[in-house]
Amino acid sequence: MxxxxxxxxxxxxxxxxxxxxxxxxxxxxxxxxxxxxxxxxxxxxxxxxxxxxxxxxxxxxxxxxxxxxxxxxxxxxxxxxxxxxxxxxxxxxxxxxxxxxxxxxxxxxxxxxxxxxxxxxxxxxxGAEAEPVYESGELKVDLPMRRVFVACKEVHLTPIEFKLLSMLVRHQGMVLTHRQLLMEVWGPAYCEETHYLRVYMGQLRHKLESEPARPKHIATEPGVGYRLLVD
Amino acid sequence: MADRPDPDALLAQLKEEERSNGRGRIKIYLGMAAGVGKTYAMLSDGQEAKRRGEDVVIGYVEPHGRPETEALTVGLEQVPLATHDYRGVSIKEFDLDAAVRRKPQLVLVDELAHSNAPGARHKKRWQDVQELLQEGIDVFTTVNIQHIESLNDVVAQITGIVVTETIPDSLVYDADEVEVVDIPPQELIQRLHEGKVYVPTKVDQALSSFFKKSNLSALRELALRHTAERVDRQVRTYRAAEGALEPWHTKERIVVCVGPNKMSLRVVRAAARMAGTLHAELIAVSVDSPRQSMLGEADRVRVVEALRLAENLGAETVTLSGQDIVSEVIRFAQSRNVTTIMVGKPIRHRWRELVFGSVVDTMVRHSGDINVLVITGTDTTGTPQRLIPKQTERTDWRGYGLAAGVTLAATGICSLMFNRFERINLVMVYLLGVTYVASRKSRWAATLAAFLAVGTFDFFFVPPTKSFAVSDVQYIFTFAVMLVVALLTSTLTARLREQTVAASIRERRTAALFNLSRKLSATRSRIEIGTFTAAKIKEVFGCDVGVLIKSRATGKLFSGPESESKFEFKPNENAVALWVLDHGKMAGAGTDTLPGSEGLFLPLNAENGCVGVLAVKWTGDPVRDPAQLHFLENFANQLAVAVERTNLAKDSHQAMLQVEKERLRNSLLSSVSHDLRTPLTIISGAADRLRESVHLTDSRDLELAQAIAVESERLGRQVRNLLDMTRLDSGGVELNREWQSIEELVGSALSRTEHLLQCHIVKTELAADIPLLMVDGVLVEQAIVNLLENAARHTPAGTEVKVSAHTTPGQVILEVANNGPCLAEGEEDRIFDKFYRTSPKATQGFGLGLTICKSIMEAHGGTIRAINNQEGGVSFMMTLPMSESVPEVPLG
Missing domain, CATH: 3.40.50.2300 (Response regulator)
Incomplete structure (x- = not known):
């Protein structure tokens, strides 16, 4: 820059x-x-x-x-x-x-x-490597190590949950459309299956957010997609 | 295959269920005779229902002046009776309209078989009762066994009294409940002696003729048996529904043949009884053969009566047309898998049967595996009268003249031939003359010609000439053969001519109908269609015609230009027309409904309901012939189709306009939204910038910048609301439905309103089991945002705002509650009105936010309402229907 x-x-x-x-x-x-x-x-x-x-x-x-x-x-x-x-x-x-x-x-x-x-x-x-770590509030995501912590306690994620989260982390602060997420995580054949996202984002929030109904990290952009908030 | 339920049975079951939906229920108190206590039983049950809290009124109870009965009417509301003036006597009748207007749960109506006074809407009280049921009102009613149509002649045989007031069997068969009110005959006679039974005629006479123990026992048996049969049928229906189909054989179907003799009525009744016991389907068939179309008026009416009776007894009626009665009936029976054909035993002389053949014999011979049942009759009205065509009903002087003239001419020719030809050739000349007369004039003229021919031949050419005496006995034989041949030729020729006439009548009708449909298909305006059809009907039937078309905007009827149709509606006939329009059934003169009116009113029934009414006023005698009426109905159908077509054309035009309008509105909306939002962005952005500017040191300037920022944000919100409202209000909002999670929508809404709710305590409580919903996420989120904004604006700082969601069967309930101030009474509904503010002085908000919520919920098939909490504050409850199948999501 x-x-x-x-x-x-x-x-x-x-x-x-x-x-x-x-x-x-x-x-x-x-x-x-x-x-x-x-x-x-x-x-x-x-x-x-x-x-x-x-x-x-x-x-x-x-x-x-x-x-x-x-x-x-x-x-x-x-x-x-x-x-x-x-x-x-x-x-x-x-x-x-x-x-x-x-x-x-x-x-x-x-x-x-x-x-x-x-x-x-x-x-x-x-830059040669992606920023390895995302930190916001109590949430810490270590992409290279594939580890996620909430309030210093490690949280276990399923492979799909982790794939979703890593996509969000790589584009932190930016909006990702449903299509982009589905394409990346599930593949091109699943571009219309937005309900997959609803379910997995819900699961992620329940694991990562202290109050899933008032998320501090994974924000919903109604009708468009999701965004990982940065401080 | 054996366990597959009979589709007919299923259909019947379905109908049964359909019938019980939204329709009132009817309970019939059935008795063997007057005085068994039906009215008493009905009133007791009515009182009982009232005690249970039902809204019970008395529609009509016979005022017999029996104290026990009268005591039971106390406390029940009486619907005011209607008074009809008939020949100077005012008759009090049950007032159907008043009862419908009153709309109680249950009406008690005595004497179901009663005939209404002229001037009432229906001829019979049972028709009133049916309309009550249609309106969803329950009815308790009473009837005696002798009034049941199919038992009519059986009762007449038992008691010797012919009952004219009858009710259709189907009414009793289909009743939801039938209670037999029964006492032993001896007791009834006892009660009669004690004067406890009101009988319209003198008691002695009644006693001796009707209230005999033998009579009563027979009637009692009839009533009990009838009810037992009904119960049996119900059991079967029930078992069929339960799937216990074992006793269910192939459905019996009975065809009963209806002809122009009085016996037909008897045959139809017998068939209906048999169909009742066998649980068979009954079809009454009449054959419209060329002979039939030449029947006299009285005979035609008889066919119509028989068909109508069959219809009243629950039969389907079919009119076949064809040359040969027997083969038509059998072909029909085979096509419908009929099991039994019932015909009346012909009352004809044997020689006629030998000559013309007997319908019954032919039918038995050709029926194959269909049973043929022959019913005997005691009516001896004999063979049907043949129609003498109207123009020849007057003495056919011209025909007779021609007969005489032709005979004279034949005699002249014969006198020239006399000495050169054999006498037998002279006979030929005479026969030629007779045939000529038959082909030109009436049968009677031809018959006269035949006799004249024989007479003159004898007088002039058979020795001794100039005398009627005959020398050679041989000639007697010549005369006989000559007469028979002449009569036969004349009969055949005349019949041929009549058939030609009938065919040409038919052809004319068909041509008229064809012309009409061709013309109608080219016409676009409804008024024109009406006028043209009216003219055509007038031309064919020679009657006054009025066409009333239903306005789709107002639902009212309007007629074409008055100059074209001479039809003048009387005020009460307008009411008839409206009734026809509402019920889609024929009414007026010649029908059972509102027969008092001069005109006959036919509904114009199209696919999407009744589109208008065709009114016909006969200038001469009213037409009763079913074929003619059917033909008139054809006209009505053509008219209905044409009107429907113009309606549809108009609809599609409207739809096109709507699309165009929608397009315009959308482009307007987007340009307005663009033109308003861009400046707003700039204003609020600029104000923000000023607010944060380090150069702005004066606190007053800072405050001004603050004000600009806040107000422009408010303006932005209101612009958004207005645009949302406009979009939703037009009704044509297209939902972009996707699977959405309530938690996500709530979360997004809360983050969007975070800055507004900074000074409030926000809590969430979402149940874990809420499924994904198929909704428009942007709109539902907007609804939640609006509710949160509403809470932020209308409750003081520090108020708790709670968003919660849970499921109830079939729906998800989303609630935004606060513990702030309550709504004033009656405001709970009004706050959803457009531009409603909680107080006139309130300056905050347009009051559009809640209206938008309501529109959004309604678009999703959900609801919204506001409730004042008991602990204080207001809850806004939104319900959204659950989607039927939430899709699977693979684990991983």
């Missing part, structure tokens, strides 16, 4: 771009704007940014298509900005290659946190 991360915003609303620009400190980051999809793709190619903020409702190309086209040649993290109630669009964008999403209206703090998580994820995957 560069010292000053480059951020590209693709949004047709002038005010939105202005607001986003104001949200970043020019001394901390470089900011580029595009007002439609075509221009956005060109801008990404030219500036090679560290993160792309992508609005789904663009005048020329659909935001989902922009994400798809970018993914053809770049692994740049893409964060989608979308309204609530358009869960279908979000999932489509995520499955098309976007890394995370933000629901409008969102706060600046939320936005910055998302960007931080994404940048960290990129840094991790660029």
């Amino acid at each position: 560069a010292d000053r991360p480059k951020i590209v915003v693709i949004d047709d609303e002038v005010q939105m771009r202005r607001f986003l620009r104001a949200s970043f400190d020019p001394s901390d980051s470089e900011f580029f704007e595009a007002e439609n999809g075509t221009e956005g793709i060109r801008l990404v190619a030219r500036t090679n940014p560290d993160v792309v903020l992508l609005d789904l409702g663009l005048p020329d190309i659909d935001g989902i298509d922009v994400a798809r086209q970018l993914r053809e040649w770049t692994q740049v993290p893409i964060i989608v900005l979308s309204a609530r109630g358009r869960e279908k669009d979000k999932i489509e964008a995520l499955d098309a290659g976007a890394d995370d999403y933000l629901t409008k209206p969102f706060g600046v703090g939320e936005l910055l946190a998302r960007i931080r998580v994404t940048l960290r994820h990129v840094a991790r995957s660029k």
